[in-house]
Amino acid sequence: MATTNDLKNGLVLKIDGNLWAVVEFQHVKPGKGGAFVRTKLKNVLSGKVVDRTFNAGLKIETATVDKRDMQYLYKDGTDFVFMDTATYDQLYVPEVTVGSVADYLLENQTAMVATHEGAPLYVELPPSVVLLISYTEPGLQGDRSTGGTKPATLETGAEIQVPLFLEVGTKVKVDTRDGSYLGRVND
Numbered sequence: 001m002a003t004t005n006d007l008k009n010g011l012v013l014k015i016d017g018n019l020w021a022v023v024e025f026q027h028v029k030p031g032k033g034g035a036f037v038r039t040k041l042k043n044v045l046s047g048k049v050v051d052r053t054f055n056a057g058l059k060i061e062t063a064t065v066d067k068r069d070m071q072y073l074y075k076d077g078t079d080f081v082f083m084d085t086a087t088y089d090q091l092y093v094p095e096v097t098v099g100s101v102a103d104y105l106l107e108n109q110t111a112m113v114a115t116h117e118g119a120p121l122y123v124e125l126p127p128s129v130v131l132l133i134s135y136t137e138p139g140l141q142g143d144r145s146t147g148g149t150k151p152a153t154l155e156t157g158a159e160i161q162v163p164l165f166l167e168v169g170t171k172v173k174v175d176t177r178d179g180s181y182l183g184r185v186n187d
Contacts, residue, residue, distance in 0.1 A: 002062045004037040004054045012044060012116075014061040015052075019044040019116060027056070044114075044121050063116055070113045072105055080105070080123075082113050093120040103158035104129050104176045125176040130185050131155055133170050136162065149181075 002011075007025045014020075020041040029035040035056035042049045044065070054060065070082035070091065079092040080102070091113065095102070101123045105111065112124040136152035149161040152172075160174060162181045173182040 001059050004056055004058050004060065007037060007039065012063045012065045013041070014063040015041075019063050019065070019121065020050075023049065029056075044116075065114050065116050065121065067112055067114045069110050072107060072109050072111055074107060082111070082123075085110075091115070091120060093123060097121070098123050101125055101176070103156055103179065104131065104154075104174060106131070106156060127177065128173050128175055128182055130171055130173055131158075133162065133166060133168055133172060136166060136168055138167065 005027075007022055009022055009024060011022045012019055013022065021044055023040040023042050025037055025039040027035065027037050037054045037056060039052050039054065040049060041052050068084055068086075070084050073081045073083050073090070075081070076092065078095045080095065080098050082091045082093055083089070084091065093113065097120050098105070099122075101111070104125055105123075106129075109125075109129070114121045114124070132155040133152045134155045137150055148164060150164055151159050152162040152166060153159050154172075154174070158179065160172075160179050160181055162172060166172065166184065171185040173185050174180070175182055
C-alpha cells in the first residue's frame with residue numbers, strides 16, 4: 001500500500017482488479033477545499049489511458065511488476081517462448097500479450113518482458129531494431145531518396161513503407177513503436 005503522496009511515473013497501481021501504470025501526475029492544492037492528485041493512468045494490459053483524480057493522502061494499492069530482459073527463443077503454437085538469460089527459466093507468453101511486438105521480433109533477440117505474480121503482462125522491444133527486407137518490388141533506375149515509398153516485407157513478415165531505391169536483402173532500421181522506416185544499415 002502507498003498513499004497518493006508516493007505516486008511517481010511508472011508506478012503500477014492495482015485499482016478495481018486491474019493494473020494501471022502512472023503516466024503523469026500532478027498534486028493540486030486549491031485555495032478552497034482539500035488537496036487532490038490529478039493523474040493520467042494507462043491500463044497495463046489494454047493500453048487504454050484514463051484520467052483519474054484522487055484525494056490527497058488516500059491509500060492506494062501498488063502492484064509489483066517485474067521487468068526482465070529475456071531472449072526470445074521460438075514460437076510454440078500460439079505462445080512465444082522467452083528465456084531468462086540469468087536463470088535459464090523459460091516463460092511462455094501468449095500471442096495476445098506479445099501483440100504487435102511480434103512484427104519486429106526475431107529468434108534469439110532480447111526483449112524486456114514484464115510480469116506480475118508470474119503472469120506475463122507485456123513485451124517491450126528497444127525503440128528500434130535492424131531487420132532484413134525479404135521482399136519488395138525492384139527499384140527502377142532514377143529512383144532516389146527524394147521520391148516516394150513502396151511496401152516492403154521484412155524477414156519477420158511485417159510490411160512497412162520504404163524508399164523506392166531499396167532492394168531485397170537490404171538491412172533497414174525500423175521504429176518498433178510505429179513501424180516507420182528509420183534508415184538503411186550498412187554492415
